[in-house]
Amino acid sequence: MRHLSCPACGSRVFFENYVCLACGAQIAFSPEAGLMAPLWGDGAVPACGNRSQFVCNWATSDGETMCRACRLDSVIPNLSFAGNLDRWRRIEQAKRRVVHDFMRLGLPIEARNSANPGGLTFHFLSADLAAAPVMTGHDSGLVTLDIAEADDAVREHRRAEMREPYRTLVGHFRHELAHHYFERLVLNSNDIQACRLIFGDERADYQEALQRHYQNGAPGDWQQHFISAYASAHPHEDWAETFAHFVHIVATMDTALDLGFADELSGRIVDPYTTEDFDALIEAFLPITAKVNEINRSMGQPDMYPFVLSEEVKGKLHFIHMIVARNARARSDAARAPEPVG
Numbered sequence: 001m002r003h004l005s006c007p008a009c010g011s012r013v014f015f016e017n018y019v020c021l022a023c024g025a026q027i028a029f030s031p032e033a034g035l036m037a038p039l040w041g042d043g044a045v046p047a048c049g050n051r052s053q054f055v056c057n058w059a060t061s062d063g064e065t066m067c068r069a070c071r072l073d074s075v076i077p078n079l080s081f082a083g084n085l086d087r088w089r090r091i092e093q094a095k096r097r098v099v100h101d102f103m104r105l106g107l108p109i110e111a112r113n114s115a116n117p118g119g120l121t122f123h124f125l126s127a128d129l130a131a132a133p134v135m136t137g138h139d140s141g142l143v144t145l146d147i148a149e150a151d152d153a154v155r156e157h158r159r160a161e162m163r164e165p166y167r168t169l170v171g172h173f174r175h176e177l178a179h180h181y182f183e184r185l186v187l188n189s190n191d192i193q194a195c196r197l198i199f200g201d202e203r204a205d206y207q208e209a210l211q212r213h214y215q216n217g218a219p220g221d222w223q224q225h226f227i228s229a230y231a232s233a234h235p236h237e238d239w240a241e242t243f244a245h246f247v248h249i250v251a252t253m254d255t256a257l258d259l260g261f262a263d264e265l266s267g268r269i270v271d272p273y274t275t276e277d278f279d280a281l282i283e284a285f286l287p288i289t290a291k292v293n294e295i296n297r298s299m300g301q302p303d304m305y306p307f308v309l310s311e312e313v314k315g316k317l318h319f320i321h322m323i324v325a326r327n328a329r330a331r332s333d334a335a336r337a338p339e340p341v342g
């Protein structure tokens, strides 16, 4: 995340802020401009409709009641149940960060509606109220999240039970959106053959593969081939885990560069989200993770970055970088193309 400033007094403000703590100005993040804007006075922006309950601090645009991120919701938690408003706030906070990531990557964020039935939409469900068990997952643009994942104790319990080194709301959103972008960017493109060579054939039976994974666990040498044990379950999960990891890297590098953590290697990267230089990105990123892990250990905290990147995983990340960078170039070329005449 880049440094954000109060539009009234210039003090540093954070992505999650509703108010500047230095001058008291009411502020909202404009996702289109990538800046904090004032709610009153010169340059005022309209607030998202979810601001009233402190669910969302973004500005809206195009005459819409809801911001770019909140427009994607079609089922929100039942707020008459104790704790659900807090859970929803944490969920939306993580979701905004991830929507912002994908906008910076130049990927389309298009809400599902009658004109765009394959667009993105979110269902935030609670197991207490659902007729069937709630499974966090993705299905053709519909992302379902079990809202219990917003409870730290529940999520940590599940993380330990599944022997995962990392489980966060931000991670869930990056992973589920990765499935969406597989369908958007790869499935019907010329890249599908290369993708199958790298990640395996995603047409393999999914239920059978998952059942096998949960029964037998990951292969003993999974770390040489996959970013996580779960990625070994099925090519779809390998894609999603690796894509999510690519977003972890660019988002973390963006913050590190902004904070001045970077060393000479980072000089080759102006914007980690749009850089064409994959090798520089990885070379600059790994030493930062080693340093921050040491800092965390000094505080008795678990590692910030509990992953190892094998050469094969770097190859998979490189492929994803190529797909994302090419899409961003095509979209910016299309935006620059002159209007047809006649």
Ligand SMILES: [Zn+2]
Residues within 6 Å of the ligand: 006, 007, 008, 009, 010, 011, 020, 021, 022, 023, 024, 025
């Ligand atoms: Zn201020």
Ligand SMILES: [Zn+2]
Residues within 6 Å of the ligand: 048, 049, 050, 056, 057, 058, 066, 067, 068, 069, 070, 071
């Ligand atoms: Zn909003």
Ligand SMILES: [Zn+2]
Residues within 6 Å of the ligand: 175, 176, 179, 236, 237, 240
């Ligand atoms: Zn998945």
